[in-house]
Amino acid sequence: xxxxxxxxxxxxxxxxxxxxxxxxxxxxxxxxxxxxxxxxxxxxxxxxxxxxxxxxxxxxxxxxxxxxxxxxxxxxxxxxxxxxxxxxxxxxxxxxxxxxxxxxxxxxxxxxxxxxxxxxxxxxxxxxxxxxxxxxxxxxxxxxxxxxxxxxxxxxxxxxxxxxxxxxxxxxxxxxxxxxxxxxxxxxxxxxxxxxxxxxxxxxxxxxxxxxxxxxxxxxxxxxxxxxxxxxxxxxxxxxxxxxxxxxxxxxxxxxxxxxxxxxxxxxxxxxxxxxxxxxxxxxxxxxxxxxxxxxxxxxxxxxxxxxxxxxxxxxxxxxxxxxxxxxxxxxxxxxxxxxxxxxxxxxxxxxxxxxxxxxxxxxxxxxxxxxxxxxxxxxxxxxxxxxxxxxxxxxxxxxxxxxxxxxxxxxxxxxxxxxxxxxxxxxxxxxxxxxxxxxxxxxxxxxxxxxxxxxxxxxxxxxxxxxxxxxxxxxxxxxxxxxxxxxxxxxxxxxxxxxxxxxxxxxxxxxxxxxxxxxxxxxxxxxxxxxxxxxxxxxxxxxxxxxxxxxxxxxxxx
Amino acid sequence: xxxxxxxxxxxxxxxxxxxxxxxxxxxxxxxxxxxxxxxxxxxxxxxxxxxxxxxxxxxxxxxxxxxxxxxxxxxxxxxxxxxxxxxxxxxxxxxxxxxxxxxxxxxxxxxxxxxxxxxxxxxxxxxxxxxxxxxxxxxxxxxxxxxxxxxxxxxxxxxxxxxxxxxxxxxxxxxxxxxxxxxxxxxxxxxxxxxxxxxxxxxxxxxxxxxxxxxxxxxxxxxxxxxxxxxxxxxxxxxxxxxxxxxxxxxxxxxxxxxxxxxxxxxxxxxxxxxxxxxxxxxxxxxxxxxxxxxxxxxxxxxxxxxxxxxxxxxxxxxxxxxxxxxxxxxxxxxxxxxxxxxxxxxxxxxxxxxxxxxxxxxxxxxxxxxxxx
Numbered sequence: 001x002x003x004x005x006x007x008x009x010x011x012x013x014x015x016x017x018x019x020x021x022x023x024x025x026x027x028x029x030x031x032x033x034x035x036x037x038x039x040x041x042x043x044x045x046x047x048x049x050x051x052x053x054x055x056x057x058x059x060x061x062x063x064x065x066x067x068x069x070x071x072x073x074x075x076x077x078x079x080x081x082x083x084x085x086x087x088x089x090x091x092x093x094x095x096x097x098x099x100x101x102x103x104x105x106x107x108x109x110x111x112x113x114x115x116x117x118x119x120x121x122x123x124x125x126x127x128x129x130x131x132x133x134x135x136x137x138x139x140x141x142x143x144x145x146x147x148x149x150x151x152x153x154x155x156x157x158x159x160x161x162x163x164x165x166x167x168x169x170x171x172x173x174x175x176x177x178x179x180x181x182x183x184x185x186x187x188x189x190x191x192x193x194x195x196x197x198x199x200x201x202x203x204x205x206x207x208x209x210x211x212x213x214x215x216x217x218x219x220x221x222x223x224x225x226x227x228x229x230x231x232x233x234x235x236x237x238x239x240x241x242x243x244x245x246x247x248x249x250x251x252x253x254x255x256x257x258x259x260x261x262x263x264x265x266x267x268x269x270x271x272x273x274x275x276x277x278x279x280x281x282x283x284x285x286x287x288x289x290x291x292x293x294x295x296x297x298x299x300x301x302x303x304x305x306x307x308x309x310x311x312x313x314x315x316x317x318x319x320x321x322x323x324x325x326x327x328x329x330x331x332x333x334x335x336x337x338x339x340x341x342x343x344x345x346x347x348x349x350x351x352x353x354x355x356x357x358x359x360x361x362x363x364x365x366x367x368x369x370x371x372x373x374x375x376x377x378x379x380x381x382x383x384x385x386x387x388x389x390x391x392x393x394x395x396x397x398x399x400x401x402x403x404x405x406x407x408x409x410x411x412x413x414x415x416x417x418x419x420x421x422x423x424x425x426x427x428x429x430x431x432x433x434x435x436x437x438x439x440x441x442x443x444x445x446x447x448x449x450x451x452x453x454x455x456x457x458x459x460x461x462x463x464x465x466x467x468x469x470x471x472x473x474x475x476x477x478x479x480x481x482x483x484x485x486x487x488x489x490x491x492x493x494x495x496x497x498x499x500x501x502x503x504x505x506x507x508x509x510x511x512x513x514x515x516x517x518x519x520x521x522x523x524x525x526x527x528x529x530x531x532x533x534x535x536x537x538x539x540x541x542x543x544x545x546x547x548x549x550x551x552x553x554x555x556x557x558x559x
Numbered sequence: 560x561x562x563x564x565x566x567x568x569x570x571x572x573x574x575x576x577x578x579x580x581x582x583x584x585x586x587x588x589x590x591x592x593x594x595x596x597x598x599x600x601x602x603x604x605x606x607x608x609x610x611x612x613x614x615x616x617x618x619x620x621x622x623x624x625x626x627x628x629x630x631x632x633x634x635x636x637x638x639x640x641x642x643x644x645x646x647x648x649x650x651x652x653x654x655x656x657x658x659x660x661x662x663x664x665x666x667x668x669x670x671x672x673x674x675x676x677x678x679x680x681x682x683x684x685x686x687x688x689x690x691x692x693x694x695x696x697x698x699x700x701x702x703x704x705x706x707x708x709x710x711x712x713x714x715x716x717x718x719x720x721x722x723x724x725x726x727x728x729x730x731x732x733x734x735x736x737x738x739x740x741x742x743x744x745x746x747x748x749x750x751x752x753x754x755x756x757x758x759x760x761x762x763x764x765x766x767x768x769x770x771x772x773x774x775x776x777x778x779x780x781x782x783x784x785x786x787x788x789x790x791x792x793x794x795x796x797x798x799x800x801x802x803x804x805x806x807x808x809x810x811x812x813x814x815x816x817x818x819x820x821x822x823x824x825x826x827x828x829x830x831x832x833x834x835x836x837x838x839x840x841x842x843x844x845x846x847x848x849x850x851x852x853x854x855x856x857x858x859x860x861x862x863x864x865x866x867x868x869x870x871x872x873x874x875x876x877x878x879x880x881x882x883x884x885x886x887x888x889x890x891x892x893x894x895x896x897x898x899x900x901x902x903x904x905x906x907x908x909x910x911x912x913x914x915x916x917x918x919x920x921x922x923x924x925x926x927x928x929x930x931x932x933x
Contacts, residue, residue: 377707377708377710377711378561378707378708378711379561379707380707381703381706381707381904381905382707382710382717382720382901382904383905384720385641385644385651388644389644389645392644392645393645401719402719403717403718403719406711409711508647509647510650512644512645515644515647515650515651516644516645516650516651517650517651517652518641518651518652518654518655519561519652519655519703519707520561520564520566520652521707
């Protein structure tokens with residue numbers, strides 16, 4: 001209980017009877033269990049108009065249920081991405097310097113930026129991308145994923161009217177919507193033995209609301225389904241299944257028959273392939289993403305295994321309905337085929353070159369990398385020209401560190417590797433960090449700056465870039481002698497953050513670090529091709545001259 | 560910059576051809592009798608007899624001198640090019656290659672321009688400075704060819720150069736923290752095998768639990784040890800130094816007055832006393848020293864022997880701490896070695912760059928005076 005008190009430090013503690021009064025569905029839970037588990041696990045909050053309930057990027061462990069009133073749910077952080085551009089000086093193009101600034105997809109359309117219309121958040125609504133604001137009313141629940149997986153809050157919630165809310169810990173949430181079977185690892189590590197809750201009518205009510213109000217939007221938010229007419233959407237709405245998955249549950253397995261198409265409603269799904277040395281993660285998918293189309297389109301078995309990383313809810317479209325949709329809407333078929341083709345091609349690319357020093361190659365995560373900054377230690381004079389160039393190119397903040405582990409005679413510098421298993425993506429509350437089909441990491445405009453990706457990157461390659469912004473801040477002025485409070489609105493300078501990682505200086509022909517190296521030591525390479533070709537060259541040596549070998553090392557630069 | 564590289568081949572050919580061409584012009588003009596008749600210069604390349612007796616004053620000499628001056632100016636611009644790294648006017652690597660080979664080409668040009676004579680005091684000074692610049696530059700080139708490989712082999716885990724003082728401070732802090740875990744107390748029984756403890760350095764008979772500091776250290780060695788294939792061996796970290804160790808720099812080492820007692824007979828208090836002594840007299844002074852290589856523990860073999868000896872004198876419970884202390888000293892030795900190699904690799908620039916600047920100024924003055932004052 002001490003733990004409970006720490007987590008719920010504010011609000012009015014609710015007794016079991018009071019809790020049942022606000023959440024009548026809890027009556028379906030046996031009283032003994034309620035007395036045992038629900039005591040002190042929920043508090044009541046009364047919010048005044050304009051008061052902030054929770055802010056995006058904040059860490060938390062609770063969910064909120066709205067008893068009365070409405071709230072605005074929105075994303076504060078500017079919808080933009082960080083871009084570094086050369087600024088021309090009076091001396092012309094060649095003598096330019098670099099400057100970082102925020103820009104949005106309208107003015108700086110990145111070729112593979114997501115064409116989403118909605119941002120998925122930790123609530124039963126999606127936020128329109130052009131104006132990320134929505135309302136939630138009585139009976140709504142938000143913060144479920146934060147409560148279950150401790151991911152940062154995905155959006156800011158502000159009381160639109162005076163509101164009453166119940167803030168609850170996970171045990172109450174489990175009682176209401178049922179708990180998922182924990183994974184074996186969780187079972188082995190957790191000290192508290194939790195009972196199994198099947199859920200109450202509250203869950204069915206939530207699903208009914210989702211099916212009625214959000215599913216259409218959700219389906220429409222997928223670019224593929226944008227061309228479907230209302231009639232067919234209504235048909236899908238009636239026919240799809242809402243499926244809940246436990247942590248580590250396999251949703252579809254590589255080699256199985258393809259029987260459905262899946263759209264992620266909440267949670268994170270890992271897509272992986274089984275290889276002799278273990279699973280290789282291809283990507284992580286979050287709310288709004290979809291999977292399972294390759295098998296259905298090409299009439300082949302599943303090409304990858306999709307596993308629920310945590311508690312995942314998916315919308316399952318059976319194969320028959322999927323085929324019907326493709327038949328009736330050729331535009332949808334065309335789009336799905338394009339995406340499936342790209343995914344299939346990316347899948348085909350992954351092979352391990354024979355002959356590599358596999359121990360180091362795997363232990364240092366080089367197999368996971370697809371774009372490494374290598375420093376040839378036989379050439380490097382430790383002059384740090386690469387670091388200075390990177391700093392000069394990015395407003396004085398270097399995105400690389402000439403430090404790291406060694407592989408053969410190369411130093412693997414600390415700079416984004418575009419990992420094949422991008423752990424940085426696994427806990428983004430708004431799914432703004434994702435990878436392009438070519439597996440390169442991209443941070444979308446709706447990054448809320450919570451820093452979770454930077455924390456998760458095992459190589460310390462993601463930076464949080466601070467930016468000074470002017471923002472409207474409301475300060476409450478309490479009224480004297482019972483007079484109502486007023487709010488003072490003023491513009492204040494605040495620091496917003498955007499995640500960023502090495503951008504490979506894509507606007508330049510060669511990365512600045514490589515260009516500035518006086519000793520031909522810095523190289524940006526695809527490690528598998530780079531080292532793989534060296535191995536191939538060695539095996540060919542019996543029939544060829546030694547002079548061939550260095551040339552192979554020089555071949556595969558990625559930029 | 561590794562000079563043995565295919566990318567340098569065109570430059571080598573260019574410099575050799577240009578040198579031969581310059582020599583041919585020189586000999587053809589000033590000593591045609593030494594040339595076989597088929598190699599005599601065509602009339603178009605023969606200059607008219609000059610009023611000046613010095614080669615530098617002749618049109619050909621002036622051409623040699625001007626080209627050399629142009630190369631000097633270009634060579635000096637490399638410094639500017641390195642400062643403005645984002646200019647897309649050729650990679651710095653190409654600039655450096657051109658810098659190296661063109662300045663090598665100035666050797667025959669300057670010699671031919673001077674006509675193999677030093678001349679007056681001014682030109683002698685210029686030649687002296689030129690020799691310093693070229694020798695330091697070639698020396699730097701040789702260092703840059705060999706030292707990176709040597710650093711890679713001798714330093715299994717390098718630190719970022721600027722962070723070395725911070726890592727040193729971390730090591731001192733770790734040693735101080737360990738030292739503070741020993742509680743000083745009135746003298747207890749004297750151990751015949753232990754170094755004579757001073758009044759301040761005695762310990763209680765109790766055993767204070769001593770937290771390992773290794774978890775708080777994030778040094779390159781610590782990181783590298785966690786990686787398969789990058790394990791640090793004693794040979795690579797602890798470099799055996801051949802030169803004699805200065806004995807007067809530190810207090811006498813903790814050599815045994817009598818053969819070491821077996822660990823079984825040592826008590827925890829004895830162990831703590833021995834470790835405290837070692838920390839105060841050897842390790843802390845070594846880790847705090849500005850020049851660690853002058854200390855006894857800076858010698859890998861001495862360090863190895865010392866810690867082996869100390870391990871024999873402490874109980875099993877304290878051996879992990881001894882190993883931790885040894886790892887600090889190994890780390891410090893490696894940092895010292897990195898500093899030394901880094902200084903070797905870059906210190907030649909402190910001669911090369913300023914003397915080059917001075918040379919350039921004097922060459923400009925020389926050109927001005929000879930062209931406009933004579």
